[in-house]
Amino acid sequence: xxxxxxxxxxxxxxxxxxxxxxKRVKVFQHPHYLENFVQSIFDTLEIPANATLxxxxxxxxxxxxxxxxxxxxxxxxxxxxxxxxxxxxxxxPAASHVIRKYQTFGGIILSASHNPGGPDNDxxxxxxxxxxxxAPEKITEAIFAKSKTIAQYRLADIPDMDIDTLGTxxxxxxxxxxxxxVADYADLMESLFDFDAIRALFxxxxxxxxxxxHAVTGPYAKEVFLNRLGADASSVMNCEASEDFGGGHPDxxxxxxxxxxxxxxxxxxxxxxxxxxxxGDRNMILGKHFFVTPSDSLALIAANARIVKxxxxxxxxVARSMPTSAAVDKVAQSLDIPCxxxxxxxxxxxxxxxxxxxxxxxxxxxxxxxxxxxxxxxLWAVLLWLNILAIKRQSVEQIVMRHWLQFGRxxxxxxxxxxxxxxxxxxxxxxxxxxxxxxxxxxxxxxxVATCDDFSYTDPIDGSxxxxxxxxxxxxxxxxxxxxxxxxxxxxxxxxxxxEAFEPDSAKHGLDAQVLLQEMIQIALQLSQLxxxxxxxxxxVIT
Ligand code: VG1
Ligand code: CO
Numbered sequence: 001x002x003x004x005x006x007x008x009x010x011x012x013x014x015x016x017x018x019x020x021x022x023k024r025v026k027v028f029q030h031p032h033y034l035e036n037f038v039q040s041i042f043d044t045l046e047i048p049a050n051a052t053l054x055x056x057x058x059x060x061x062x063x064x065x066x067x068x069x070x071x072x073x074x075x076x077x078x079x080x081x082x083x084x085x086x087x088x089x090x091x092x093p094a095a096s097h098v099i100r101k102y103q104t105f106g107g108i109i110l111s112a113s114h115n116p117g118g119p120d121n122d123x124x125x126x127x128x129x130x131x132x133x134x135a136p137e138k139i140t141e142a143i144f145a146k147s148k149t150i151a152q153y154r155l156a157d158i159p160d161m162d163i164d165t166l167g168t169x170x171x172x173x174x175x176x177x178x179x180x181x182v183a184d185y186a187d188l189m190e191s192l193f194d195f196d197a198i199r200a201l202f203x204x205x206x207x208x209x210x211x212x213x214h215a216v217t218g219p220y221a222k223e224v225f226l227n228r229l230g231a232d233a234s235s236v237m238n239c240e241a242s243e244d245f246g247g248g249h250p251d252x253x254x255x256x257x258x259x260x261x262x263x264x265x266x267x268x269x270x271x272x273x274x275x276x277x278x279x280g281d282r283n284m285i286l287g288k289h290f291f292v293t294p295s296d297s298l299a300l301i302a303a304n305a306r307i308v309k310x311x312x313x314x315x316x317x318v319a320r321s322m323p324t325s326a327a328v329d330k331v332a333q334s335l336d337i338p339c340x341x342x343x344x345x346x347x348x349x350x351x352x353x354x355x356x357x358x359x360x361x362x363x364x365x366x367x368x369x370x371x372x373x374x375x376x377x378x379l380w381a382v383l384l385w386l387n388i389l390a391i392k393r394q395s396v397e398q399i400v401m402r403h404w405l406q407f408g409r410x411x412x413x414x415x416x417x418x419x420x421x422x423x424x425x426x427x428x429x430x431x432x433x434x435x436x437x438x439x440x441x442x443x444x445x446x447x448x449v450a451t452c453d454d455f456s457y458t459d460p461i462d463g464s465x466x467x468x469x470x471x472x473x474x475x476x477x478x479x480x481x482x483x484x485x486x487x488x489x490x491x492x493x494x495x496x497x498x499x500e501a502f503e504p505d506s507a508k509h510g511l512d513a514q515v516l517l518q519e520m521i522q523i524a525l526q527l528s529q530l531x532x533x534x535x536x537x538x539x540x541v542i543t
Pocket of ligand 1: 486
């Protein structure tokens with residue numbers, strides 16, 4: 001392969017965050033910026049002979065440009081082939097599946113997930129390894145180290161490739177195969193779930209509404225819900241993908257998925273509602289006038305998995321990120337299976353799934369998934385819920401209330417303070433760090449502090465240690481407050497406060513989480529001095 005070697009200067013800010021490198025599009029458009037990062041990825045890997053790279057993204061602005069550049073750098077760095085989703089599209093879970101199914105030498109996924117898209121918004125890139133999962137910290141750190149010393153990158157002398165026509169093209173011995181981004185994924189879903197049972201559920205008049213938020217799941221949802229499951233066309237909305245996600249914020253939560261929330265809380269609400277994010281790995285689950293917190297959703301899925309075809313043999317274990325509520329821990333205990341607590345970010349689940357220790361994983365941030373791929377998977381979660389509903393024939397609310405009756409309710413909420421000046425956010429964290437040792441044993445209202453720490457994790461499989469993963473104030477009754485700075489934002493800092501209080505009393509289960517957590521919220525503000533240090537009166541997003 002003929003290629004040019006192009007001289008470049010390092011950028012100092014190419015440190016991958018919770019889920020890859022995320023920056024403004026304008027930053028990625030700086031000459032050499034994307035090229036440097038991609039070359040740094042390839043410099044970190046030992047690319048074997050005849051290797052194939054999986055490539056695709058969520059279709060946001062700059063996706064197509066980046067894909068052409070990455071194809072050229074891959075060709076110049078010894079890849080024999082690139083498999084690219086048609087139009088440059090692959091949802092994150094679909095990309096994970098393609099890597100695993102075709103055993104490619106990992107893949108590059110282009111997405112800034114739930115962050116808005118368009119020329120003035122965000123773009124992102126990450127490398128997933130051969131197991132289909134996000135590169136672990138030791139690889140992302142090596143990529144960052146390379147990016148700080150890079151002096152040149154390689155660009156193959158090939159023209160832009162046609163990424164819109166299905167099939168194989170060859171140029172100078174290098175192959176580009178354009179694949180259907182949906183088919184393999186839809187087949188996988190059909191292998192895991194009882195589509196006949198779900199079809200039968202729709203035939204009873206059961207109504208659902210899935211909101212693709214103008215993002216990547218549009219074509220996936222149409223194929224799965226409409227074509228394969230026979231749902232009525234009105235069952236899906238916002239399925240036309242656009243480069244700026246219709247100007248919206250493709251984050252499936254109560255604030256940003258307001259169109260869907262209005263429908264689900266309206267007079268003529270369907271029985272089931274769901275939404276997914278920019279790159280299709282998140283999910284929000286709603287019933288008629290009812291919201292299921294992601295932490296409860298994970299617990300419910302764990303409790304009911306056995307009745308679903310793909311999990312009828314039982315689940316080996318579960319894992320949740322540290323800030324996710326302990327609802328799933330109780331289910332694990334009752335099933336007598338292990339439950340692991342990992343730092344935030346899907347990359348920490350990979351080793352556990354590869355080792356067969358866990359089948360289901362989840363995060364409070366609307367991420368749920370299983371070992372069918374190595375990413376969280378939005379549509380998978382929606383289908384799992386549909387499958388459970390098809391068998392149980394109860395409402396979403398009934399299923400959740402019965403679960404709480406059995407296990408108690410881990411009342412949960414996350415308060416986000418977005419776009420705080422970085423120094424103010426750091427001041428809050430510093431204040432907490434300094435004051436935490438003095439909190440132990442103190443009582444706040446009905447809550448007594450048992451311990452405080454900065455969460456640290458040792459991977460049980462490879463022994464790698466990750467420190468400073470979130471500040472925890474743990475109370476004696478199991479309630480807790482967690483403070484963490486986001487690692488996915490591109491502007492200023494986002495401070496997340498995670499609140500959890502256990503409520504065994506079923507008489508209170510019907511109450512709103514914000515009401516039940518009122519006292520906890522005040523304690524969280526008091527301990528952090530957030531108002532004093534940032535001037536913020538209230539959170540920007542509450543979920
Ligand atoms: C957020 C979530 C985290 C999730 C990550 C990537 O990270 O809290 O749970 O894994 O986004 O999700 P942070 O660092 O901003 O809290 V996705 O859908 O953006 O790839
Ligand atoms: Co996402």
